[in-house]
Amino acid sequence: MRAISYSQPGGPDVLQLGDRATPEPGPGEVRVRLAFSGVNPTDWKSRSTTQPGPGGQVPDQDGSGTVDAVGEGVDPVLVGERVWIWEAAWQRPHGTAAEYTVVPARQTVLLGADASFELGAALGIPFLTAHRCLTVAESLPDRIGPGTLDGRTVLVQGGAGAVGNAAIQLARWADATVIATVSGPDKAQLAARAGADHVVNYRQQDVVAEVRKIAPHGVDAIVEVSAATNAAVDAQVIGMHGSIAMYADDGGAEVTIPVRAQMGPNARWQFVLVYTEPRRAKELAVEDVNAAVLDGAVRVGTDAGLPLHVFPLAETAAAHQAVQDGAVGKVLVDVTR
Numbered sequence: 001m002r003a004i005s006y007s008q009p010g011g012p013d014v015l016q017l018g019d020r021a022t023p024e025p026g027p028g029e030v031r032v033r034l035a036f037s038g039v040n041p042t043d044w045k046s047r048s049t050t051q052p053g054p055g056g057q058v059p060d061q062d063g064s065g066t067v068d069a070v071g072e073g074v075d076p077v078l079v080g081e082r083v084w085i086w087e088a089a090w091q092r093p094h095g096t097a098a099e100y101t102v103v104p105a106r107q108t109v110l111l112g113a114d115a116s117f118e119l120g121a122a123l124g125i126p127f128l129t130a131h132r133c134l135t136v137a138e139s140l141p142d143r144i145g146p147g148t149l150d151g152r153t154v155l156v157q158g159g160a161g162a163v164g165n166a167a168i169q170l171a172r173w174a175d176a177t178v179i180a181t182v183s184g185p186d187k188a189q190l191a192a193r194a195g196a197d198h199v200v201n202y203r204q205q206d207v208v209a210e211v212r213k214i215a216p217h218g219v220d221a222i223v224e225v226s227a228a229t230n231a232a233v234d235a236q237v238i239g240m241h242g243s244i245a246m247y248a249d250d251g252g253a254e255v256t257i258p259v260r261a262q263m264g265p266n267a268r269w270q271f272v273l274v275y276t277e278p279r280r281a282k283e284l285a286v287e288d289v290n291a292a293v294l295d296g297a298v299r300v301g302t303d304a305g306l307p308l309h310v311f312p313l314a315e316t317a318a319a320h321q322a323v324q325d326g327a328v329g330k331v332l333v334d335v336t337r
Contacts, residue, residue, distance in 0.1 A: 003098030004316040005056040009049055012317035012324070015059065015097075023094050023102040025071035030078060030105045032085060036121035037096035037316075037333040038062030040162070041248070042275075044320045046089075053093055059316070060333070061089050063096030064111060064120030074105045083108040084120035084293075086128060086286065090275050096121075097316050097333055109290050118308060122162070122300045122330045123289055128274045130166035131285035133223040133245035134174075136270045140220060140243075142281070144288045146295075149176035153215040155237060156180045158225030159191030159199065162330050163247055165306045166298070167223040168194040170289070173297040179211055179219070187328065194305030211237045218242060218265065228253035235261055243268040306330050312337035 001022045006014040025031045037060045047059055063085040067078045086107055089095030094102050111120045134154065135142045141149075154171045158164045159180025171178045172195035180196035182188045188199045200210045211219065218239025224230060227246040234244045235258050242265060246255070257269060274282065292298045300306045307329030311319040316333050323331050 001099040002313060003058050004313065005058050006047060006052060007056045009047065009051055012320045015317040015320065017314050022100050025069055025102050027072040028074060028104055029071040029102050030067050030074055030108055031069040031100055031102050032065040032083060032108060033068045033100055034063050034065040034096055034098065034335040035117035036064050037335055038121040038124055039319050039323045039331040039333065040125045041323060042125065044324045055093055057093055058095040058098045059089060060095040060097045061087050062121055062124030063088060064117040082111040084111050084123050086124040087275065099335055109286060112294050115293050118332060119300045121332050125274055126162040127166040127289045128282065128285045129163050129247050129272060130170050130223065131288055132272050132277055132281060133167060133247055134171055134221055136245050137221050137241060137243035137268060139241035143284055144170055144174045145291060146173065147175050149174035152220040153177045154221045155211060155219045156223045157230050159196055160187035160328055161225055164225060165194045168196050169298045170292060173292050179214055181207055190305040193303060207233050208236045226250055227255045231255050231257055238265055238267045240265045243270050245270045245272050247272040300330060308332055310334050
């Protein structure tokens with residue numbers, strides 16, 4: 001099969017297109033003929049720093065495609081089903097930047113007949129991260145669905161990013177009031193298209209003042225892309241028993257929190273990494289994200305506030321570079337090209 005792999009950590013140039021043996025599914029596993037691979041920041045960070053195994057590493061965690069073989073103990077009825085994949089490359093050699101991948105059956109989710117493969121490849125890490133960010137507060141439910149966040153207010157710091165977009169879409173599906181911050185008018189349009197009720201340009205507006213106009217008693221949850229930069233603002237707008245969920249790393253920056261001011265509301269400052277979050281929380285996230293997909297509540301593309309940047313398999317290195325350079329939207333690799 002055609003596959004991208006790397007045999008040593010480094011920049012995008014370590015990614016090489018070649019032929020690899022098509023993997024066979026073992027007990028409890030399925031093999032997926034891939035359509036698209038989704039590229040996330042953790043993919044290039046892992047490629048940059050982690051030594052792959054002796055056989056090399058196929059990168060990328062997320063993807064979509066069609067089940068074409070199953071291992072022992074897996075119902076063969078799955079063969080031919082359209083699925084989306086999560087965590088394909090986490091502690092495994094078979095990522096999604098290849099024509100085929102093998103994963104445990106539980107890491108494939110039925111995509112349904114109506115959702116596109118592009119949407120399927122864009123789910124995974126961004127949407128599971130967003131789900132975790134929206135459910136860690138003590139005062140919020142641990143499941144998301146229509147009505148579950150009714151009467152709640154969510155602040156999405158960085159509403160034009162992939163996780164920010166996912167958080168907006170999921171929160172609106174759950175009937176929350178959503179405030180998104182952005183850095184300019186183009187990104188404001190993207191956040192609005194995703195479904196944000198209010199958009200604040202943090203370069204031109206006072207975020208604290210604008211948020212307090214909408215939520216005088218503070219917000220219930222903050223989805224935070226840059227905690228080191230925004231901690232002071234977050235501390236001033238978090239409401240009683242609310243949470244600030246930090247899912248991105250500012251390159252090793254440190255966060256300073258005003259302790260006394262956060263004791264009053266019993267605020268929770270939560271670090272989020274999907275790969276190591278509690279297993280049950282991840283299972284609930286997969287179920288809820290899939291329900292949102294089947295409900296038609298999540299979308300991709302410019303009209304959904306998430307422009308797609310699609311690269312052929314041979315240009316996976318360029319796809320990784322685009323994510324590393326901060327491409328606005330979602331970067332996908334078309335494995336069939």
